[in-house]
Amino acid sequence: MTDPHEINPRKALELGMDRPISRRDFFDGVITATGIAAACSLPGADREDAPPTLPEDLELSPDMSYPPSRTGLRGDTAETLSVPHALRDHRFWPYAGAPEPTGEHYDLVVVGAGISGLSAAHRWLERDPAARILILDNHDDIGGHALRNEFRPAAGKGPLVAYGGSRSMERPSAWTPEGKDLLAKLGIHPERLAESSGRGLYASLGMHDSVFCDRETFPEERLVVLTPGRSAPRWIAELPVAERARRDLLMLYGDPPDWFPGLSAEEKQARLARLTYSGFLGDVCGVHPDVLAFVRTMPSDEWGYGSDAFGAIDAWAGADEHRYAGFQGLGLDRSKPSRYNSPTVIKEWDAGEPRVCRFPEGNQAIVRMMAARMIPGFATNADARGVTTASFDYGVLDRPGNRVRVRLSSPVVSAANDGLPGTATGATVGYFDGERVRTVRASGVIMACWNSMIPYLIDDLPPAQHAALRRAVKVPLLYATVQLRDWRAWRRMGIRRARFTGARWCVAELDDPADTGGYRCPRRPEEPITAHLVATPVTPGVSPADGSIAGRYALIETPYEHLEYGIRDQLTRLLGPGGFDAARDIEAITVNRWGHGYAPEYATPWDLDFYPDGRPPAAVARRTHGRIAIANSDSVPAARADAAVTAAYRAVDELQIGPARPSLGPLLA
Incomplete structure (x- = not known):
């Protein structure tokens, strides 16, 4: 099987990797x-x-x-x-x-x-x-x-x-x-x-969140736009999953049963606290493997690891119209958190708006x-x-x-x-x-x-x-910032953010509109803008701590050119139908490598011993x-x-x- 991260030399030229840009690391991270x-x-x-x-053609910053x-x-x-x-x-x-x-x-x-x-x-x-x-x-x-x-x-x-x-x-x-x-x-x-933020800017232009079912996960690549208010049956029908997986997703987002009949609310929460979200879906709900593949990166951007390590009780707390389905039939009280939820989930449970505030x-x-x-x-x-x-x-x-x-x-x-x-x-x-x-x-x-x-x-x-x-093992992360010539292709595709289901970079999104003082964010698609990509190198299948250690070693050994190639390749696959040309439209790249990134808080099921x-x-x-x-x-x-x-x-x-x-x-x- 071909390594999905291997660089294709011919495609690298098509993606513009031979063209000098202002932010390329010629040292492969060393x-x-x-x-x-x-x-x-x-x-x-x-x-x-x-x-x-030091190479002779080193481009120095101004x-x-x-x-x-x-x-x-x-x-x-x-x-x-x-x-x-x-x-x-x-x-x-x-x-x-x-x-x-x-x-x-x-x-x-x-x-x-x-x-x-x-x-x-x-x-x-x-x-x-x-x-x-x-x-x-x-x-x-x-x-x-x-x-x-x-x-x-x-x-x-x-x-x-x-x-x-x-x-x-x-x-x-x-x-x-x-x-x-x-x-x-x-x-x-x-x-x-x-x-002062333009939180409604992208929505006013018909641009929304999306999921990109990538070739690393499914036989056919497909972009599914998650327009607010769009019913689950409509977007689920567009997913390139097996028919049984489609039925399972319709059940999870529709009317799932009580998976723990006869248990009290406290006992149900204790049961969830012993499961990851993938474990809940696979071992309790018995869903098709394509469902597990579809949800794998749902928590990655926020928590730094996938659904195979993310606690089911925290997934229950974060469930909405597009994420973490399958809990409705349990009848749990959503007016308050469970004592098994992670500390931040408990702390922010009743927090009002605004959810996020930021400087540029x-x-x-x-x-x-x-x-x-x-x-x-x-x-x-x-x-x-x-x-x-x-x-x-x-x-x-x-x-x-x-x-x-x-x-x-x-x-x-x-x-x-x-x-x-x-x-x-x-x-x-x-x-x-x-x-x-x-x-x-x-x-x-x-x-x-x-x-x-x-x-x-x-x-x-x-x-x-x-x-x-x-024991204070940090979660490794990659944040890439990409300067784009414009964002017309994003608007044509009707998206502002995409979650990838299995590629190296799990999220690609346009910068959130944020004005402050004399700084004004881009507001017209023909203007230059920055896009952000996130990768979570935690090795799957183990605890967040063990996965972070293994993932950090792999991250440090990854040359910069592989990271840049992945950025160009994934943006092209996502936005190419909208006219995006990586060689033309990418004007600068900075990759921020955080081998020691998030401080992982205590969470179930991994920390139940204390x-x-x-x-x-x-x-x-x-x-x-x-x-x-x-x-x-x-x-x-x-x-x-x-x-x-x-x-x-x-x-x-x-x-x-x-x-x-x-x-x-x-x-x-």
Whole structure:
């Protein structure tokens, strides 16, 4: 059988892969800075960490000092992962040399410049305006997963601003108190963002959600448009599935029976809590395999894994006219969640509209607003209306004399209390500057980084905490942002979003209309626009944690050219009948690779040994260790921006107030 991801050379030319565009990674994901390359071309270095060979025809960004404009693979690149991987594989310290003190001393050192790390610094400075703070990060931009991508179309058009990771504020009315506090202090009003968006734009143009039944799943490819209000029998009739599968789908979306007759509501929910959605459909409902193939990617965009790992009880909670059918006959009360639902589902159950609020650049706007308030000269505008169109000077982030300094491309390699954890009054943090290990001292340290890395950085953690931190396995993700010449083909096809049933990229969609301040999103199909594609590399058939580990290895080994080929191929298959020509219409591509993406929250059926009635591992993992506190959304865990903020507030309180725990909101209860 032919590998569906294999590149066909002739087709690659037809798709325009021989044409220079402004965002192509010529390094297949292995470009590294000189210092990092030197450090990781050590004996035993794996393929990803090998030193690069720079091609003669390398296209450089017009402004290499401004990270959002940089070309190529972004996010968790080889440069950002090389030192963490060397630490993980125990091949860093034998070659690193003795750490050299910088002589710097701070009130607080924060490890990680994402939402949680910047929130911790912002909160600390609010309590202690005279404090000196250093923030260290292994990436080349602030924001962590909240990454901004920029494009500059031809013909004098203004820049297109897009998100490359953390996309939006989900259900802001249900945010934690800490998250709402930060938004209020930054002057962010979610309801105003919702009012300024063009949520009805695509619908007014006759463009809707769709499902693309692809050749990776079915013998015949077919696009099915899910027009709102269109009855299930009508769109089910268009699916290229076996006749028995069609009957099964009609039953599931129509009048399914009570699959658990004689059981109480609590017993039915407990039964669902022991099943995945695919397990429910296959083992309980006995549906045709084509039904399982059709639903496989339904949860992928939101949760990072497919229906074979997504809990049936959460599928019941998310059921609507087009998703997660089959539960109507159970007679369960939908006015309230089940105690078996995942924490975010419970937290957002009664949240009102708007469901999603966002800046054009996603949640990096929040990060930039915090940084601008703490670092003089970083931005020309730090308010919600002006942050998107402001100018930013990255050269001031690590300026001597600033009370708050941000040191990028500086992976932390060690953190230790200055003395026994119980009596220490400070800590020392080591980081790699591209040539050697440097150390700084601090009165307190907040680890706002990937929690699974912390055991490699702190040597004397208690065994139980060490083990709990190692369980914080993030879900890998790929976010691609594609600059298009126009979006006429999308309108001709009558779609704004498509879910693929089995191809590499599970979702392709036009950018959500989002205006703010002086920024105006494209509103006419003949205008340039950005489209977003999402891929979820989690290996199917196992738990989300095991699938994430296996999927991450496969993702890191995937060359960039394969990713670009898939983007061009899938967009052509989806939009070709509408006149789309990848070679002509794709003007730029950025792939944001998040090998360590979502923080997966606890959910059934995988965590029934402690959820919902036991003590979660994160409660042990996030314990303060002397003068070192732990933040990041991993410590909640939940893949929401407000979770990252709440974790930061907790860590600050633990270092400034003491071990007494404040109220941490519903996610940490």
